[in-house]
Amino acid sequence: MIEWKNDYSIGVADIDEQHKKLFEIANRAYSLLKNELITDKYDQIAVIFAELLDYTGYHFGFEENYMKSIGYKKLLSHKVIHDDFVERVKNIDLKQVDEDQDKYLMDLLDFVANWISDHILVQDKLITKA
DSSP: OOOOOGGGOOSOHHHHHHHHHHHHHHHHHHHHHHOTTOSOOHHHHHHHHHHHHHHHHHHHHHHHHHHHHTTOTTHHHHHHHHHHHHHHHHTOOHHHHHHSHHHHHHHHHHHHHHHHHHIIIIIIHHHHHO
């Protein structure tokens, strides 16, 4: 489970709320992973992947527009980091996910949890310090 802490707040209310939504998506993946009553999780995994991809597209666009509006000098390098995340999620092979669902859920959770945490605490915090 990935818990939101005030340390993750960057001080921009809309962006902070969007970050909380990313935590919510990751936590749904965690709940699915821990649910031993569901033997075939493929459809739910596919829904979570699709939502993650869709929501990050929305969030990254919003965040990039915000950075542009304040004249953030590192916008392009920040956008590259966002684009890399989207590509990584897009390149997940759902056929492989179906072969070992819990492993892929765990891999997704590790990747997303670490990425979200590191990205917010390092990259996004720089936005409001600029």
